[in-house]
Amino acid sequence: xxxxxxxxxxxxxxxxxxxxxxxxxxxxxxxxxxxxxxxxxxxxxxxxxxxxxxxxxxxxxxxxxxxxxxxxxxxxxxxxxxxxxxxxxxxxxxxxxxxxxxxxxxxxxxxxxxxxxxxxxxxxxxxxxxxxxxxxxxxxxxxxxxxxxxxxxxxxxxxxxxxxxxxxxxxxxxxxxxxxxxxxxxxxxxxxxxxxxxxxxxxxxxxxxxxxxxxxxxxxxxxxxxxxxxxxxxxxxxxxxxxxxxxxxxxxxxxxxxxxxxxxxxx
Amino acid sequence: xxxxxxxxxxxxxxxxxxxxxxxxxxxxxxxxxxxxxxxxxxxxxxxxxxxxxxxxxxxxxxxxxxxxxxxxxxxxxxxxxxxxxxxxxxxxxxxxxxxxxxxxxxxxxxxxxxxxxxxxxxxxxxxxxxxxxxxxxxxxxxxxxxxxxxxxxxxxxxxxxxxxxxxxxxxxxxxxxxxxxxxxxxxxxxxxxxxxxxxxxxxxxxxxxxxxxxxxxxxxxxxxxxxxxxxxxxxxxxxxxxxxxxxxxxxxxxxxxxxxxxxxxxx
Amino acid sequence: xxxxxxxxxxxxxxxxxxxxxxxxxxxxxxxxxxxxxxxxxxxxxxxxxxxxxxxx
Amino acid sequence: xxxxxxxxxxxxxxxxxxxxxxxxxxxxxxxxxxxxxxxxxxxxxxxxxxxxxxxx
Numbered sequence: 001x002x003x004x005x006x007x008x009x010x011x012x013x014x015x016x017x018x019x020x021x022x023x024x025x026x027x028x029x030x031x032x033x034x035x036x037x038x039x040x041x042x043x044x045x046x047x048x049x050x051x052x053x054x055x056x057x058x059x060x061x062x063x064x065x066x067x068x069x070x071x072x073x074x075x076x077x078x079x080x081x082x083x084x085x086x087x088x089x090x091x092x093x094x095x096x097x098x099x100x101x102x103x104x105x106x107x108x109x110x111x112x113x114x115x116x117x118x119x120x121x122x123x124x125x126x127x128x129x130x131x132x133x134x135x136x137x138x139x140x141x142x143x144x145x146x147x148x149x150x151x152x153x154x155x156x157x158x159x160x161x162x163x164x165x166x167x168x169x170x171x172x173x174x175x176x177x178x179x180x181x182x183x184x185x186x187x188x189x190x191x192x193x194x195x196x197x198x199x200x201x202x203x204x205x206x207x208x209x210x211x212x213x214x215x216x217x218x219x220x221x222x223x224x225x226x227x228x229x230x231x232x233x234x235x236x237x238x239x240x241x242x243x244x245x246x247x248x249x250x251x252x253x254x255x256x257x258x259x260x261x262x263x264x265x266x267x
Numbered sequence: 268x269x270x271x272x273x274x275x276x277x278x279x280x281x282x283x284x285x286x287x288x289x290x291x292x293x294x295x296x297x298x299x300x301x302x303x304x305x306x307x308x309x310x311x312x313x314x315x316x317x318x319x320x321x322x323x324x325x326x327x328x329x330x331x332x333x334x335x336x337x338x339x340x341x342x343x344x345x346x347x348x349x350x351x352x353x354x355x356x357x358x359x360x361x362x363x364x365x366x367x368x369x370x371x372x373x374x375x376x377x378x379x380x381x382x383x384x385x386x387x388x389x390x391x392x393x394x395x396x397x398x399x400x401x402x403x404x405x406x407x408x409x410x411x412x413x414x415x416x417x418x419x420x421x422x423x424x425x426x427x428x429x430x431x432x433x434x435x436x437x438x439x440x441x442x443x444x445x446x447x448x449x450x451x452x453x454x455x456x457x458x459x460x461x462x463x464x465x466x467x468x469x470x471x472x473x474x475x476x477x478x479x480x481x482x483x484x485x486x487x488x489x490x491x492x493x494x495x496x497x498x499x500x501x502x503x504x505x506x507x508x509x510x511x512x513x514x515x516x517x518x519x520x521x522x523x524x525x526x527x528x529x530x531x532x533x534x
Numbered sequence: 535x536x537x538x539x540x541x542x543x544x545x546x547x548x549x550x551x552x553x554x555x556x557x558x559x560x561x562x563x564x565x566x567x568x569x570x571x572x573x574x575x576x577x578x579x580x581x582x583x584x585x586x587x588x589x590x
Numbered sequence: 591x592x593x594x595x596x597x598x599x600x601x602x603x604x605x606x607x608x609x610x611x612x613x614x615x616x617x618x619x620x621x622x623x624x625x626x627x628x629x630x631x632x633x634x635x636x637x638x639x640x641x642x643x644x645x646x
Contacts, residue, residue, distance in 0.1 A: 044343075047314070047315055048314055058640060072348055072352075075347040075348055075351045075352075076311075076343035076344065076347035076348050077343065077347065078347070079346055079347040079350070079351050079366075080342040080343035080344065080345070080346040080347025080348070081339055081342055081343050081347070083346070084342045084346050084368055084370055084425070084433060085339075085342075087368075087370045087371060088370060088427075088431070088432060088433045091370065091373065091427055091431045092431035092432065096372070096373070097371075098367070098371040098372050099346075099367075099368070099370065099371045100365070100366075100367075100371070101351055101354075101366070103351055103354045103355060103358065103366065104354060104364075104365040104366045104367070105363070105365050105418060106358065106363070114638065115638040117614065117640055123606065123610065123613055124613070124614040125610055125612040125613050125614065126612045126613075126614060126625050126637055126638060127612065128612075141416075142416070142418075145412065149408075149409070151372060151409075158351070160355075160358055164355070164358045164359035165355060165359065166351060166355045325584065381582065382582040384558065384584055390550065390554065390557055391557070391558040392554055392556040392557050392558065393556045393557075393558060393569050393581060393582060394556065395556075
């Protein structure tokens with residue numbers, strides 16, 4: 001089983017990703033795709049006059065401020081525009097697919113954070129009406145059933161909190177939890193960056209190999225979202241996934257290139 | 268098996284519908300829900316500067332002009348905002364649910380119309396880039412599998428055309444096709460109208476009973492969307508569904524009231 | 535309205551003074567339905583069959 | 591900055607001149623973290639624990 005996460009940043013060509021995915025699935029390899037949608041969500045939020053806001057946690061992680069209105073905009077893009085766009089592309093390429101958010105089934109469950117902290121201009125505040133959390137449980141029986149029926153799951157946040165509300169979760173970490181739960185042999189995380197860069201944003205400074213023990217040290221190179229990707233890689237390895245590759249989604253055959261080692265291989 | 272279609276018009280209270288649905292499903296009756304989203308789609312289309320347009324066919328049916336941009340806005344509302352909002356509400360009420368568009372699986376397949384005709388001001392034009400069609404095939408094995416796992420399917424347009432593209436389909440007729448395919452004992456179609464009205468819009472003029480043979484005659488009372496609902500009712504009866512009720516989604520327990528005969532009972 | 539020759543039977547086809555691309559113009563003589571494909575110059579073709587069912 | 595009394599130990603808690611509801615103010619003496627619940631009058635309570643994981 002292969003789990004692929006493709007980000008939602010600007011410039012990512014979903015047609016190229018789906019071309020590659022159709023070839024891989026066509027060779028009989030079971031695959032689960034997880035996707036993001038951040039760029040389109042920011043655009044729609046601006047258009048609807050509810051500009052996106054981002055929170056920096058005390059330990060430097062960034063995440064989207066997800067009040068109820070943002071969650072709805074988030075669902076419109078992730079579960080509507082992007083998810084069904086990917087499912088349509090896969091059908092067009094002869095790959096039966098099923099688009100599911102973490103709510104559906106549910107596929108992903110986990111705790112919603114009752115409060116979060118935001119650091120802004122040196123001042124820290126508590127935020128309570130944020131719909132964010134983490135994936136702890138993955139519905140492996142539903143996903144396995146779909147794989148048996150040769151239907152490719154296309155998964156997207158949000159997840160379902162234990163108290164029954166939709167929660168924004170990090171797509172990379174949700175993909176790691178899914179890869180672990182399905183005992184995937186590989187997790188490929190594709191974004192608009194060539195991998196972990198020693199001298200961000202210089203693409204030629206890709207760190208090609210990171211062993212599990214070097215993950216902490218490698219963390220010092222990581223900026224912004226890459227920090228969460230390294231956390232996701234760690235969680236996948238700890239979950240028993242033998243190999244994680246952080247690669248670029250840009251250009252043709254991005255998944256195959258990552259599988260062949262193009263990007264940062266963590267194992 | 269009970270199939271319920273709830274419309275997307277303004278004023279429809281999805282919490283009341285989900286309260287009732289949770290009670291019915293809680294009593295062990297397998298249910299499939301189909302929902303619309305027209306009001307929210309019109310609102311979002313206006314907000315995004317792509318105002319909704321409606322087409323009248325030569326024989327008087329109205330439908331949404333669905334160019335590619337409209338289809339994307341349609342998917343954001345139907346598959347994102349409304350579908351996941353209903354799934355979240357059902358989980359909150361202890362009913363495991365799964366939100367699927369017709370693309371997913373796919374659940375609904377059918378022909379896309381290569382061209383449609385639009386009558387406007389006495390002039391008729393051919394339109395070719397419209398993404399509309401009809402549901403001919405229903406994925407009963409996927410739906411039956413979900414029912415066996417006690418997961419309530421929450422279905423929404425669009426469907427998948429045989430040539431692999433998303434197509435806008437009429438929700439009432441898709442619900443009728445689903446009820447027929449699943450050999451449902453009843454199909455309930457709820458909207459913001461009390462049923463077939465003899466003197467539209469007078470709610471006290473509800474036609475209480477229509478036999479199958481009286482359907483054509485009853486058609487003369489029907490205005491706008493109600494014409495399509497009568498067509499859907501006919502298709503359900505012809506598909507072997509013994510009883511169809513057109514009822515109001517407004518107020519508490521709308522499904523139960525319709526099942527008890529409140530509205531227009533067609534059988 | 536103005537008229538032009540039917541591409542099927544040569545008969546008279548009534549056309550709006552300012553026709554729209556995609557507009558349907560029936561031929562009064564042979565009854566076929568023609569579609570305006572181009573305006574300058576005027577270009578007609580047999581209109582596609584009506585497919586009656588409708589989307590949401 | 592201004593100071594107010596810690597609700598745990600009575601020590602000094604540094605507070606911004608114009609505090610924000612939800613703002614965290616640590617007590618220099620006993621080290622607890624307090625949260626500003628109200629401004630006029632100033633109302634403090636123990637801040638909830640940090641939950642470290644983050645959404646998309």
